[in-house]
Amino acid sequence: MPLNRMLSTILFCVLVLPCPLLSQASSRTPPPVRGDVNAAPGDAADTRDQVMREMAKKANLERQAALRTDADKLLKLATDLKVYVDKSNEHILSVDVVKKAEEIEKLARSVKDKMKGPN
Numbered sequence: 001m002p003l004n005r006m007l008s009t010i011l012f013c014v015l016v017l018p019c020p021l022l023s024q025a026s027s028r029t030p031p032p033v034r035g036d037v038n039a040a041p042g043d044a045a046d047t048r049d050q051v052m053r054e055m056a057k058k059a060n061l062e063r064q065a066a067l068r069t070d071a072d073k074l075l076k077l078a079t080d081l082k083v084y085v086d087k088s089n090e091h092i093l094s095v096d097v098v099k100k101a102e103e104i105e106k107l108a109r110s111v112k113d114k115m116k117g118p119n
Contacts, residue, residue, distance in 0.1 A: 063114055070111045077104045 081100040088094050 059118070063117065067111060067114055070107060070114070074104060074107055074111065077107065 077100055081097065081104065084094055084097045084100060088097060
């Protein structure tokens with residue numbers, strides 16, 4: 001596969017495909033946690049359930065912030081990779097190009113795993 005075609009595919013996968021996943025990840029809410037059926041309202045079970053929901057919400061917000069940061073890093077790496085490729089020719093493949101592509105791949109996998117959420 002030609003280098004430009006490979007770079008285009010990587011950029012497409014990294015920058016375009018995650019967009020719908022990001023919106024889904026941010027709109028998901030954790031399933032309600034059921035407490036003791038016999039517990040009275042305001043009981044310890046309700047308080048525990050509320051704390052669990054708040055913790056899940058906080059974890060989702062932190063994961064979303066990390067996804068934004070990683071997406072910014074991916075954009076910068078992809079831009080750097082494009083610059084390196086533009087400087088090279090068909091006979092010379094810079095070591096920097098390969099290293100940047102590997103960094104992009106590693107970060108893209110990390111973003112993908114974060115999008116899946118805790119399981």
